Amino acid sequence: MRRRKAYFLWIVALASVGFLLAGCARRQAKVDPTPVPLPTPAETPKSSRLEFEGYSFVFPPNQEPRVWEIKTRRGSGGTDDGRLTLEGVECILYRDGKPALRVTAKAGVAAVEGKTARLALSGGVKAVELSRHLVLRAEQFTWLASEDRLRVSQVRFLGEGLEHAADSATFSLDLTEGAFQGHVATKFVSDRQ
Amino acid sequence: MRRFLISVLGICVLLGVGAGLFADSPTVLPKFEITADVMRLDLKKTPRSLVYERNVVYTSPLYQTRITCNRLETNATSPKTISAVTATGNVIFSMTGEDDQGKPTYKVNGTSPLLTYAIQNGDPVIRLVKQNDVQPSLIITDLASKEQTDLTGSGEVMEYNLKTQTLEVKKVKMASEGSGK
Numbered sequence: 001m002r003r004r005k006a007y008f009l010w011i012v013a014l015a016s017v018g019f020l021l022a023g024c025a026r027r028q029a030k031v032d033p034t035p036v037p038l039p040t041p042a043e044t045p046k047s048s049r050l051e052f053e054g055y056s057f058v059f060p061p062n063q064e065p066r067v068w069e070i071k072t073r074r075g076s077g078g079t080d081d082g083r084l085t086l087e088g089v090e091c092i093l094y095r096d097g098k099p100a101l102r103v104t105a106k107a108g109v110a111a112v113e114g115k116t117a118r119l120a121l122s123g124g125v126k127a128v129e130l131s132r133h134l135v136l137r138a139e140q141f142t143w144l145a146s147e148d149r150l151r152v153s154q155v156r157f158l159g160e161g162l163e164h165a166a167d168s169a170t171f172s173l174d175l176t177e178g179a180f181q182g183h184v185a186t187k188f189v190s191d192r193q
Numbered sequence: 194m195r196r197f198l199i200s201v202l203g204i205c206v207l208l209g210v211g212a213g214l215f216a217d218s219p220t221v222l223p224k225f226e227i228t229a230d231v232m233r234l235d236l237k238k239t240p241r242s243l244v245y246e247r248n249v250v251y252t253s254p255l256y257q258t259r260i261t262c263n264r265l266e267t268n269a270t271s272p273k274t275i276s277a278v279t280a281t282g283n284v285i286f287s288m289t290g291e292d293d294q295g296k297p298t299y300k301v302n303g304t305s306p307l308l309t310y311a312i313q314n315g316d317p318v319i320r321l322v323k324q325n326d327v328q329p330s331l332i333i334t335d336l337a338s339k340e341q342t343d344l345t346g347s348g349e350v351m352e353y354n355l356k357t358q359t360l361e362v363k364k365v366k367m368a369s370e371g372s373g374k
Contacts, residue, residue, distance in 0.1 A: 132236075134236075157234075159236065160236070160241065162243075164232065164234065166232070175236075176235070176236040176237045177234065177235050177236070177237065178233070178234040179231070179232070179233050179234075180231065180232040180233075180234070181230070181231055182230065183228070183230075184227075184228060184229045184230065184231060184232040184245065185226065185227070185228045186226065186227040186228075186232070186243065186245075187225070187226045187227075188224040188225055188226075
């Protein structure tokens, strides 16, 4: 009788362990993430993404004073995040509604959030100040309309017979005020250079 | 035939002159070079202002000038020239004077709390000024004889004309003013 009781207890114990393992296994299966199908381009709303070639646009549109006018060879962007990725950029930046700086670059991003505008350009950036013909060359160029300041890196600035080079610099939009930092070097250049 | 040769020669001369006028000039030796850690530029000011700070080095082939300091400010009389520089903070300088044939004849070395280097009446002149009880130092070495003239502590303001090799000392300790060569 005692032996039967012991066998019964063993059977109950083994069954419990079996149920426990089965339960764990099921729970493990539930934890596995089910693959979520990625939205195909066809499912993406067409109004939020656009790609364009030979496009030009102004900001703000149909409103004064103008902040910038950008022409791009190719680009893409979304209306949801207000960012446009640009290739082959040629733009004019305005100050007090008047053209101040003509800038060209290999690539860039124009971002607009509310009333703030930001233009980040890279690759062989050249900026020419339109009234005094001051020339700025840089590898990175960022302009924040709210600050009215340019931030540039790997900069070379030519103006009034002098060439200034530095690791980085900040400028006013008319290039008449600047602060250079890191390996600053100034040298005299002839008019023809 | 002769006319033809003359006209060809004339065209060659004109082309040569044109090429000389419009070709890019070779890289010219810079009149000066300034290096530093930081620089501030203000072209709105008249004259324009360039201020260099930290580890400043000014070099110029004119009189082989070299000035090192903590702060250097430029002054300009016209948009494309820098007519004077004012250096402050641990100023160390060296210059080499030349004779009429351009042969180095003497060397000027020194230190000063404040130094101004300017072109005055066409001559390069350095002006050393005492500040905070720190006297300027000026040592002139004759390169032929190696003879040295130490003018350290001669006065609170010393002006040395590199072309005429004339030293003018102002605010001398004995309350007198003098000049010498």
